[in-house]
Amino acid sequence: MYTEKVLDHFQHPRNMGEIEGYNGMGMVGNAKCGDIMQMFIRVNDEGIIEDVGFKTFGCGAAVATSSMATEMIKGKSVDEALQLSNAAVVEALEGLPPVKIHCSVLAEEAVKAAVEDYRKRMAEKKESENKD
Amino acid sequence: MKRVYLDNAATTKLIPEVLEAMMPYMTEIYGNPSSPHYFGQQSGMAVDKARQQVADAIGAEAGEIIFTSGGSEADNTAIRGIAERYAKKGKHIITTAVEHHAVLHTCQYLEKHGYEVTYLPVDEYGLVTVDQVREAIRPDTILVTIMFANNEVGTIMPIPEIGALCREKGIFFHTDAVQAVGHVRIDVKEMNIDMLSMSAHKFHGPKGIGALYVRKGIIVPPLIYGGAQERNRRAGTENVPGIVGMGRAIELACENLDEKAAKMMLLRDKLIREIPARIPEVKLNGHPTKRLPNNVNYSIKYIEGESILLMLDLNGIAASSGSACTSGSLDPSHVLLAMGLTHEVAHGSVRMTLCDETTEEDIDYVLEVLPKVAERLRKMSPLYHG
Numbered sequence A: 001m002y003t004e005k006v007l008d009h010f011q012h013p014r015n016m017g018e019i020e021g022y023n024g025m026g027m028v029g030n031a032k033c034g035d036i037m038q039m040f041i042r043v044n045d046e047g048i049i050e051d052v053g054f055k056t057f058g059c060g061a062a063v064a065t066s067s068m069a070t071e072m073i074k075g076k077s078v079d080e081a082l083q084l085s086n087a088a089v090v091e092a093l094e095g096l097p098p099v100k101i102h103c104s105v106l107a108e109e110a111v112k113a114a115v116e117d118y119r120k121r122m123a124e125k126k127e128s129e130n131k132d
Numbered sequence B: 001m002k003r004v005y006l007d008n009a010a011t012t013k014l015i016p017e018v019l020e021a022m023m024p025y026m027t028e029i030y031g032n033p034s035s036p037h038y039f040g041q042q043s044g045m046a047v048d049k050a051r052q053q054v055a056d057a058i059g060a061e062a063g064e065i066i067f068t069s070g071g072s073e074a075d076n077t078a079i080r081g082i083a084e085r086y087a088k089k090g091k092h093i094i095t096t097a098v099e100h101h102a103v104l105h106t107c108q109y110l111e112k113h114g115y116e117v118t119y120l121p122v123d124e125y126g127l128v129t130v131d132q133v134r135e136a137i138r139p140d141t142i143l144v145t146i147m148f149a150n151n152e153v154g155t156i157m158p159i160p161e162i163g164a165l166c167r168e169k170g171i172f173f174h175t176d177a178v179q180a181v182g183h184v185r186i187d188v189k190e191m192n193i194d195m196l197s198m199s200a201h202k203f204h205g206p207k208g209i210g211a212l213y214v215r216k217g218i219i220v221p222p223l224i225y226g227g228a229q230e231r232n233r234r235a236g237t238e239n240v241p242g243i244v245g246m247g248r249a250i251e252l253a254c255e256n257l258d259e260k261a262a263k264m265m266l267l268r269d270k271l272i273r274e275i276p277a278r279i280p281e282v283k284l285n286g287h288p289t290k291r292l293p294n295n296v297n298y299s300i301k302y303i304e305g306e307s308i309l310l311m312l313d314l315n316g317i318a319a320s321s322g323s324a325c326t327s328g329s330l331d332p333s334h335v336l337l338a339m340g341l342t343h344e345v346a347h348g349s350v351r352m353t354l355c356d357e358t359t360e361e362d363i364d365y366v367l368e369v370l371p372k373v374a375e376r377l378r379k380m381s382p383l384y385h386g
């Protein structure tokens, strides 16, 4: 049912776990089956995602899409990360069974949530700096 | 790689003795049992013999056995048949929230056609009580249909008590015994069972063949029309090899049934005992003692069932889960939810179902692999802070 690529990412998840010094974190839930995905990013001063990590409570496809998504955004700018679509993740995994497409949406949303959190933190930081 | 099959509630291996019994009916003895010639009569005799074997296994008479295409058809025939035939008497049916979909979806279908169905809730172990059934009975109740043993958690219902109650009240009692036949001793007369469904592939017989026992005197109209087979109760040329296989399989399953059950229970209980000793924060699903000799069902908190199955499979172990992610509908198991589990805990359920060929070595292998799988997935889980 799963492609080799999916099984590979499931068995050997890339960038699994919380990372040190992250400055963006997104946690999203899946309304469909109740799964949860958490994404951590560390963005440098140039706006590049230096490091990324994920945690997932979900099926094989959810684990594989999170793993693949982290690979696809690592080293990219936050703007580029926002362009990541679930379809691109699915394609990179060489396909998912139709009932599992919603799991890949979770990965896209987790990346977006992490970037959003990063931007919010940056805005807050700026504000407090301006106050000083 | 070592392979361990622990999904015997889904289906079982066809054993060589059964295949051997079936073979001639796929090759030399191919006549249609309805034909009066030699070829046909040979097949007919084999069907008669199998019917007797099936009847003997549950304390019934041969004339009370209708062969069907499996458990689902047997359930449909019993429930829709009684509903149709006895509609004048009433349109109320009693069942439970934890039945197999073959029963639940049939009941839902009848609800769309003017019937009323009471779905009895279960306790945390998946049990209903005879008092619940008694309280649900109304003057217009025509049928009580309650499974013998649950396919997911293995809980065994108080069937003799429910049977006695229904007999006393004059209400038909059907039981889906698909998971119980061949594992638990059943006597339909002693237990006051009016109708009983079974399926050969659950006790090392072939797939696509099952039977419905209907007590003499009860009329169940056919689901399938077209011929006089099965004494006008189920049309269609008999699946002779399947029927022969089912007869042989049930005979073998009931031979030394207690011994085989005791052996499986020993291994079952080893898993039940050792899993919580090796993995913290797990929950046994189903009743601790009133359960099928071959069923183990645990929820491993903070992780998800499909991932568990996938990782077990990569280690050669075949199991099953009630997780939403493993069901096509993406709903968690209705059985686990009815037992009061939260979505999250239902998510992490793993069912392992043994057969009499399961060895202690197999169980030890599972006990070695499962804790590693749980640890790995928990490391990955945003819900786990251990």
Ligand SMILES: Cc1ncc(COP(=O)(O)O)c(C=O)c1O
Binding pocket: B009, B010, B069, B070, B071, B072, B073, B075, B100, B102, B147, B149, B150, B151, B176, B178, B179, B199, B200, B208, B210
């Ligand atoms: C309790 C129960 N009833 C009915 C069925 C359906 O049987 P079959 O697959 O023979 O149609 C099953 C099999 O999954 C079952 O476990």
Ligand code: FES
Binding pocket: A030, A033, A034, A035, A057, A058, A059, A060, A061, A062, A099, A100, A103, B324, B325, B326, B330
């Ligand atoms: S996360 Fe539940 S189906 Fe994929």
